[in-house]
Amino acid sequence: MDKLNRYIYPLADEMVSAFVCDFMRFLLESALEKEPVHVALSGGSTPLAVFKELAAKSSPENWEFVHLYWSDERCVKPGHPDSNYGQARKHLIDPLAIPDSRVHRIWGEAHPAVEALRYAKLLKEGLPEENGLPVFDWVWLGMGADGHTASIFPDQLNLWKAEAICVQSKHPGSGQARISLTGGILNAAKRVSILLSGEEKAPVIREVFHKEGAYLSYPISHIQPVLLEWFLDQEAAGQL
Numbered sequence: 197m198d199k200l201n202r203y204i205y206p207l208a209d210e211m212v213s214a215f216v217c218d219f220m221r222f223l224l225e226s227a228l229e230k231e232p233v234h235v236a237l238s239g240g241s242t243p244l245a246v247f248k249e250l251a252a253k254s255s256p257e258n259w260e261f262v263h264l265y266w267s268d269e270r271c272v273k274p275g276h277p278d279s280n281y282g283q284a285r286k287h288l289i290d291p292l293a294i295p296d297s298r299v300h301r302i303w304g305e306a307h308p309a310v311e312a313l314r315y316a317k318l319l320k321e322g323l324p325e326e327n328g329l330p331v332f333d334w335v336w337l338g339m340g341a342d343g344h345t346a347s348i349f350p351d352q353l354n355l356w357k358a359e360a361i362c363v364q365s366k367h368p369g370s371g372q373a374r375i376s377l378t379g380g381i382l383n384a385a386k387r388v389s390i391l392l393s394g395e396e397k398a399p400v401i402r403e404v405f406h407k408e409g410a411y412l413s414y415p416i417s418h419i420q421p422v423l424l425e426w427f428l429d430q431e432a433a434g435q436l
């Protein structure tokens with residue numbers, strides 16, 4: 197990892213606004229370059245505030261060269277409230293009229309193992325490649341209180357290290373089938389931002405930042421792209 201930035205904000209709203217400001221700059225630059233850029237969105241609830249603020253502050257022409265993907269998806273239909281794509285569609289894609297031609301969702305309704313292969317093929321065909329891996333311009337990730345990221349969980353680190361760039365996984369608590377990108381493609385990205393808030397995440401953040409305790413058992417500890425940015429609120433950073 198060449199560059200590691202850690203940004204801590206008093207409130208989650210301020211963290212979101214700071215990230216949105218960075219992303220707006222990225223959008224404006226991509227529109228000037230007039231070259232396609234490939235961005236993988238994370239799932240969960242944290243990105244929702246980012247989607248809403250981007251929908252309010254940007255306009256469709258800002259997104260003209262942006263292709264959207266996902267770091268992971270729940271194996272549910274797009275209309276299900278758990279669908280990461282469904283939430284992004286509602287709060288970002290539809291408000292900004294981003295066309296389907298630039299929205300590359302994971303088919304949560306498909307057979308997981310078959311879809312993991314399809315999505316891997318889509319990424320290999322759609323993204324630039326370096327060292328044999330598709331390269332995202334920007335990957336957004338979150339972190340669970342157990343140290344998972346995307347849909348790779350602490351008891352499934354073998355999936356993080358998988359040769360495949362997209363795999364089927366399972367939420368250890370609910371048993372919900374998931375589809376997730378793996379460590380290789382996530383670490384191949386030009387830029388990865390991890391956004392998280394809340395005191396329930398503070399113990400793992402302490403272990404990961406101080407490299408202590410069981411930190412290596414957390415998939416989040418294995419994120420090592422060339423540029424890694426942490427966006428935290430004070431609650432999540434409360435034990436540092």
Ligand code: 6PG
Nearest residue numbers: 239240241242338339340345346
């Ligand atoms: C998912 C996510 C997952 C998420 C974390 C944090 O599909 O659930 O990709 O990795 O980022 O669980 O979720 P919150 O933002 O809801 O805390």
